[in-house]
Amino acid sequence: MDASTFLIQCLNAVQYGLLLFLIASGLTLIFGIMGVINLAHGSFYMLGAYMAYALAPLVANTFGGGFFATLLVGVGLAVLLGYVLEWAFFSFLYHREHLQQVLMTYGLILVFEEVRSLLVGDDVHSVEIPAGLSGSLPLGEMMTYPVYRLFISGACLLLALGMYWVFKYTRLGMMIRAGSTNREMVQSLGIDIQFLNRVVFAAGLAIAVFAGMLAAPVSSVYPGMGDTVLIICFVVVVIGGIGSIRGALMAALLIGVVDTFGKVLLPQAAGVLVYVLMALILLWKPSGLFKAG
C-alpha cells in the first residue's frame, strides 16, 4: 500500500466511522441512557430510508420539494411517531426484564417490515443525491470522492457535537442524565420523568430516522436494510460504554478503522475482526471505553 492509497483508506475509515456513529447514536439514547434493549433500532433506520424515498414526491407536491424539506418533514414525523410509540409501548418496558424488552422490540421489527411491505412493496429503490451535493472531488490517480459522502461526515460531526453539548451543558441534558441514574430521586424533585422519557425516546427515534434519510442516497433503499445495521449499532454502543456519547463516537471511529483496513489487509477475517475488537476491549475495560456519567 503506497502513501496515497493509505491516506485514501484513512479517509474511508473515518467516513465509515462517522456514518456508523450517525446510525448508532439514536441507540445510545434509547439503549444506553433509557436502558431498553431496542432491537427495533434497525427498523427505525429503515423507516428513515424509506421516508426519504416515499415522502419525496409528496413533499415535492406540497412544499415544492427538495431533499432538505423532505428531511425536515421526515424528522418531524419521526418525533411524533417516537412520542406515540413511547406512550403506547415503551413506557411499559422500563421496569420489565430484558427478555420482555427483546420480545417486544423484536415484534416491532416484524410489524415494521410488514407495514413497509404493504405500503411500499419489496423492491429496491434509490434516492437522488441533492443537486448541490452531487459532484465529486478527484482523489489519487483514478478515483473520485463523492461530495455527498463528505457532507454526511460533516453532518455526523455536527450531530455528535450537538448531542454532546446538550447532555453536558444544558438543563435538559442534566435531567436526562439524572433520570437515567435514579428515576425515583428525579421524580421526587418535581421533574416529570414520564415526559422526559418520551422526549428522549422521540429524539432517539428521530436521530435514527435522520440517519436513514441522510444515508439513503448512498446506501439505496431495500427490504431488511435495518437488520444489517442493528448488530453493529449494538457493538458501537457496547464498545463505547453504554450511555456515553463520546464513547460511541470513539467506538464508531475505531470500528471504521478496523473494518476498513481489515477488509484490505486481512480479508479472510474481515467478518469477525470487529467482534474480536469488541471482545478485546471488553476484556480490557468491561464496561466499555467511556463509562457514562
Added chain:
Amino acid sequence: MDKFRRTALALGASLLAAGALMAPMSAAHAQATAPTNAKLKVGLMLPYTGTFASLGNAIENGFRLYVTEQGGKLSGREVEFVKVDDESDPSKATDNVNKLVKRDNVDVLVGTVHSGVAMAMAKVAKETNTLLIVPNAGADAVTGAMCAPNIFRSSFSNWQPGYAMGEVLAKKGVKRVATITWKYAAGDEAVRGFKEAFEKGGGTVVKELNLPFPNVEFQALLTDIAATKPDAVFTFFAGGGAVKFVKDYAAAGLKKSIPLYGSGFLTDGTLDAQGDAAEGLFTTLHYADSLSVPKDKSFRLNYAKTFKLQPDVYAVQGYDAAQILAIGLKATNGDVSKKAEFAAAVEAAKIDSPRGAFTLSKAHNPVQDIYLRQVEAKENKMVGIATKALNDPARGCKM
C-alpha cells in the same frame, strides 16, 4: 404396503376435506378410489417476506401462469397449492420442508430462492424421495454433490453466468482482471466459474476481493481496486447490494477507467434504482430483455395481462418449473410415484422456455444459452450469445 398406506391416506384426507367443505360424499369416494385423479398438491416453499420477497412472488406468478394456461390442471389433475414462507432462513428450512412433506403430504416441492434453504430442501427431498423442482437457487451442489433422480432445477447454476463471462473477457483479449463479491456460496461459485474460463482463455485473475455477506461498505475495496489497476473487474452482487455496488463504483470514478462486468443478477430487477450508474454495463445471464424468442413474446404479454406487472427472469424460472412438472406428469399419466419414468421424460424433453428452448443435463441442470447483455435505457438488452448450450460440469454428482 406402501400403496395401501397411500390409498388409506388419500381416503383419510379426502374424507377430512369432504367433512370440512361439506362436499357430497360421492365425490370424495370417487377421489379415493382413483388416486391419480385426486388433486395434485404442489408445495410452494418460497420467500414471501424479507429481501427476496419480490423474487418469491415472481416465481409463484410464473408457475401459476403456466398452470392457468393449461386450464388449471396438469395431466387431468387439478392443482392445489400449499404455500410456506421460507423467510430465506436456512435455520428454519428443514422444519419448513418437513411440514410440507410430512404434514401436508405434497406431491411435489417447488423452491426456493436462497441457496442455503434450497440445500436443506434437497436433502429432505433426497431422504423422502419427494419430487423437488428448484426455480432459482443457483448453488452448484444442488445439481452437483446433492444431485438425485427426483431433483430438478429450472434456473441455472452459479457457475454458468460466471463461466460465460470468463469466456467473453478472454475472447476480448482482456489480460488482468480483479474480482469482487460477497464471501458466500453464490459469490464464490460465480467467481470460480469466471476464473476457470478466463484463465483457460489466457487471462489472469490478479486479485480476488471479498467482503462478508451482506456487508455493503465497499469503499475500502474500491480503493484497493484503484491501487491494483486491473484491466477490468468481474463481480457478483444481487439485490440491494448490487444497487449500492454499482452506484459506489460509478461514484468512485472507476467506471470510466476500469470497465465493470458481472453475473446478470447485478442488473436484474435493480435497474430503476441504479439509474445512470448502470448504463452500459455488460452482464451474462440465461435471460434478457428484447429476446427474439416467439415464446418470450407471448409469455410477456400473458404475464403482463394476468398480473399487471412486467415479468423478470424469476418469473421465467417459475414458469419453466411448472413446465418441467407438466412434462414429467404427462409421461407418468399424473402419477408422481413413478420417479424413473418422470425423470426419463424430463431428461429427454426440450423445454419450450421464454428464455429459448433448453434441455436438462444428466444432473438435471438446464443446458442453456447464456446471453451477453448490455444495460441500455433501463433494460438488459441482449447483445449476443456469450456461450451456446452451456452445460454445468456437475462436479461431485454420482448418478
